[in-house]
Amino acid sequence: MGVEEALEFVDNLVFLQTGEHLDKTQRIILRNLWEDEKRTYQHIANSRGYTEAHLKAVGAELWHLLSKVLGAKVSKSTFQGVVQGFRTNQQSQKASQILNLATNGTKPQDLDSNFVGRDRQIAELHTLFNRGEKVILIQGEGGVGKTRLARKYFKSQKFNFVLELWMATEIQNLTPVESVVEEWLRRYFNEEPGGDFGISLERLRRKLREQTSKIGIFIDNLETALDKNGKFLEYRRPYVELLRVLADSDVHSVTLVTSRERLRESSVEVYLYPLEGLDDEAWREFFSSCHINCDCTILSEMCRAYGGNAKAMQIIRGAILTDFSGDIHSYWQENSTDLLIERELKDLVASQFTRLQQIDLEAYRLLCRLGCYRYQDIPSLPIEGVLCLLWDVPAQKRRGVIKALQDLSLIEAKKGQSWLHPVIRDEAISRLRLISEEWELVNRKAAECWTQRVVSITNIYDALTALEAY
Numbered sequence: 001m002g003v004e005e006a007l008e009f010v011d012n013l014v015f016l017q018t019g020e021h022l023d024k025t026q027r028i029i030l031r032n033l034w035e036d037e038k039r040t041y042q043h044i045a046n047s048r049g050y051t052e053a054h055l056k057a058v059g060a061e062l063w064h065l066l067s068k069v070l071g072a073k074v075s076k077s078t079f080q081g082v083v084q085g086f087r088t089n090q091q092s093q094k095a096s097q098i099l100n101l102a103t104n105g106t107k108p109q110d111l112d113s114n115f116v117g118r119d120r121q122i123a124e125l126h127t128l129f130n131r132g133e134k135v136i137l138i139q140g141e142g143g144v145g146k147t148r149l150a151r152k153y154f155k156s157q158k159f160n161f162v163l164e165l166w167m168a169t170e171i172q173n174l175t176p177v178e179s180v181v182e183e184w185l186r187r188y189f190n191e192e193p194g195g196d197f198g199i200s201l202e203r204l205r206r207k208l209r210e211q212t213s214k215i216g217i218f219i220d221n222l223e224t225a226l227d228k229n230g231k232f233l234e235y236r237r238p239y240v241e242l243l244r245v246l247a248d249s250d251v252h253s254v255t256l257v258t259s260r261e262r263l264r265e266s267s268v269e270v271y272l273y274p275l276e277g278l279d280d281e282a283w284r285e286f287f288s289s290c291h292i293n294c295d296c297t298i299l300s301e302m303c304r305a306y307g308g309n310a311k312a313m314q315i316i317r318g319a320i321l322t323d324f325s326g327d328i329h330s331y332w333q334e335n336s337t338d339l340l341i342e343r344e345l346k347d348l349v350a351s352q353f354t355r356l357q358q359i360d361l362e363a364y365r366l367l368c369r370l371g372c373y374r375y376q377d378i379p380s381l382p383i384e385g386v387l388c389l390l391w392d393v394p395a396q397k398r399r400g401v402i403k404a405l406q407d408l409s410l411i412e413a414k415k416g417q418s419w420l421h422p423v424i425r426d427e428a429i430s431r432l433r434l435i436s437e438e439w440e441l442v443n444r445k446a447a448e449c450w451t452q453r454v455v456s457i458t459n460i461y462d463a464l465t466a467l468e469a470y
Contacts, residue, residue: 003031003034003035006030006034006080006083007022007027007030007031007034009083009087010022010030010066010083011027013069013070013086014065014066014069017068017069018065018069020155025050025054025055025058026058026062028044028048028050029044029055029058029059029062030062030079032044032047033076033079033080034079034080037076037077037079037080041055041056041059049186049187050187051183053175054183057166059076063075063076063079066079066082070082070083070086071086072085072086115148115152116278116282116285116286116289117278117279117281117282117283117285117286118145118149118152118278118282121149121275122149122152122153122156124273125149125153125256125273126153126157128271128273129157129254132249133254133271134246134247134248134249134251134253134254134255134269135243135246135247135254135255135257135268135269135270135271136254136255136256136257136270136271136273137222137257137258137259137262137263137270137271137272137273138150138256138257138258138259138273138275139258139259139260139261139262139272139273139274139275139409140260140274140275140276140409141260141277141307141309141352141408141409141410142260142311142348142349142351142352143309143310143311143312143348144275144276144277144307144308144309144310144311144409145275145278145310145311146258146259146275147220147221147258148310149275150218150220150256150258151218153256154216154218154256157214157216158214159214159215159216160213160214160215161188161213161215161216162215162216162217162218163184163188163215163216163217163218164217164218164219164220165180165217165218165219165220166220166221167219167220167221167222167223167224167225168224169221169224170224171224171225171233174224174225174233174236176236176238177197177236177238177239177241177242178197178200178238180242181193181197181200181201181204181242182200184204185200185203185204185207189204189207191203191207197238197241198241201241201242201245204245205245205248205251208245208246208248208251208252208253209248209250209251209252210252211252211253212252213252214252215252215253215254216253216254216255216256217246217253217254217255217256218255218256219255219256219257219258220257220258221258221259221260222257222258222259222261222263223259223260223261223355225239226259226261226263227359228359228360228363228404229264230261230262230263230264230265230407231264231265232265240265240267240268243255243265243268243270244267244268247268247269247270257270260352260355260408260409261407261408262407274409276308277303277306277307277308277309277310278303278308278309278310278313279303279308280296280299280300280303282308283299283302283303283308283313284296284299286313286317287299287317287328290317290321290326291326292317292320292321292326292328293328294328294329298328298329298332299328301332301336302316302332304422305336305339305421305422305423306339306421306422306423307421307423307424309423311344311345311348312345312348312423315342315344315345316331316342316345319331319342338426339422339423339426340423340426340427345423346427349423349424349426349427350427352408352410353367353368353427353428353431356408356410360401360404362390362393362397362401363401363404363405363408366386366389366390366401366402366405367405367410367411367424367428368428368429368431368432369389369428369432369438369442370386370389370411370418370420370425370428371420371425371426371427371428371429371430371431371432372389372429372432372439372442372443372446373385373420373425373446373468374468375419375420375422375425377464377467377468378464378465378468379419380414380417380418380419381417381418381419382416382417382453383402383416383418384449384452384453385418385446385449385450386402386418387402388445388446388448388449389442389445389446390402391445402418410424411424446468447468447469447470448469450465450466450468450469451466451469453465454466
C-alpha cells in the first residue's frame with residue numbers, strides 16, 4: 001500500500017468513527033513514518049518547521065486515537081504493520097459496511113459515541129462567540145470533559161486553523177510564553193518574531209487583526225501556571241500579556257482556555273464558563289452505544305456517585321466490558337461500595353487532592369476533614385457544619401477557605417448547604433484516616449456541631465440530625 005493510499009484509508013477509518021478527518025499535522029507525521037518508520041520526530045520537525053515537543057504531543061494523541069480506531073495497540077514503530085494487517089482482516093469489511101451507511105445518509109457525527117450530552121454547551125459557546133467574547137475559560141473538575149468540549153467546538157464550527165498550547169502538568173516543565181508566541185508567528189503566519197517579547201506580541205496582535213479566516217486558539221490545562229489565588233506564577237507572568245492580546249476586541253479569533261481552577265487576573269477580560277458533569281440521559285446514551293444495557297436505577301446511582309464525570313464514565317465502560325463481559329449489574333453490585341476501585345479513577349481524584357495540598361494547605365485540610373460526614377440521612381451540611389472544621393484557621397479567613405474549594409468544584413454548595421460527591425468523599429476519608437489524632441478530633445467537632453443544632457426534637461428531621469452526632 002502506497003503512502004497516499006494508506007493516508008486515505010486511515011483518514012476514512014477515523015472519519016467513520018469520529019466524524020472528523022485527520023488534521024494537517026497528523027497527516028505530516030503519518031506520511032513521514034509511512035515513507036520511513038525510522039524517522040525521528042526531530043527529523044520531521046526540522047524539515048517541516050515544527051518543534052520536536054509539539055510533534056511528540058500530537059503523535060502521542062494520534063497513536064491513542066488510532067489504537068481505538070484499529071482495535072489494536074498502535075505506536076510510532078508499529079503503525080504501518082497494524083494498518084496493513086487491519087486492511088486484510090474481517091474488521092476492514094466491517095468498516096466498509098459502516099462506510100455504506102454513511103454514504104446512504106447516516107450523519108458521521110452520530111457515530112462519535114465518545115462525545116455525548118454536550119449539544120447545549122456547544123450551542124452556548126457558539127452564542128458567546130457570536131456575542132463577541134474573545135477569551136472563554138472552561139472551568140471544571142478533572143475528567144469532566146473540558147478538553148474534549150473545546151476541541152469538539154472548534155471542529156464542529158469549522159475553524160480554518162487552531163493555534164494550540166498544551167500546558168505541562170508539572171510546573172518545572174511549563175513552556176515560556178515567549179517560545180509559544182515565536183512558534184505561532186513562524187508556523188501559522190510566516191512571520192519572524194521580534195527581538196523583544198513586546199514586539200513579538202504586537203506582531204501577533206496585528207496578524208490576528210488582519211486575518212479574515214476563522215481562527216481558534218486553544219490553551220489547555222491552565223491551572224499548572226496558576227497559584228492558589230488564581231494568578232499566574234511569578235516567573236510565568238508574561239502569560240498575562242499574551243491573554244491581553246488574545247482578549248483584544250479587534251482580533252478575529254476566539255480563545256478557549258480549559259482549567260480546573262479559575263483565573264483571577266484583573267487586567268485580563270475573560271468569560272468564565274463553568275462546566276458541570278453529564279446528566280443521566282447522557283450516561284444512558286453512552287452505555288447504550290457500547291451495547292451495555294442496564295436499568296435506569298443503576299445508571300442514575302452511578303452517574304450521581306461520580307458526579308456525571310465523563311472520564312469516570314469511560315473508565316467504568318472499559319472495566320465493565322473487559323472484566324464483567326458487559327454486565328453492568330454485576331459490576332455495580334461488586335464495586336458500588338468502593339468507588340475508586342479502578343486505578344485510573346483513583347489517580348484522577350488523587351491528583352486533584354495532591355495539587356490542592358501543594359497550593360493551599362488550609363483548603364486541603366478542610367476537604368479531607370469533610371470526609372468525616374456521612375451525607376446519608378442528612379445529605380448536606382449547613383454552613384456551621386463546615387465552619388466547625390476550621391477551628392485552627394482565623395475566623396476572618398474561614399469563608400475564603402470554603403470558597404476556594406467551591407471554585408475548584410471539589411465541594412458542592414447550594415442555598416447555604418454543602419456536600420461532597422461520594423467519589424470525593426472516599427478519597428477525603430481515606431486521607432483523613434491516615435492521621436489518627438486528626439481523625440478523632442474532626443469527628444468530635446462534627447458531633448458537637450450536630451448536637452448544638454438540635455434543642456428539642458419536634459419532627460423526624462430533628463431526630464435524624466441528633467442521631468448524626470452518634
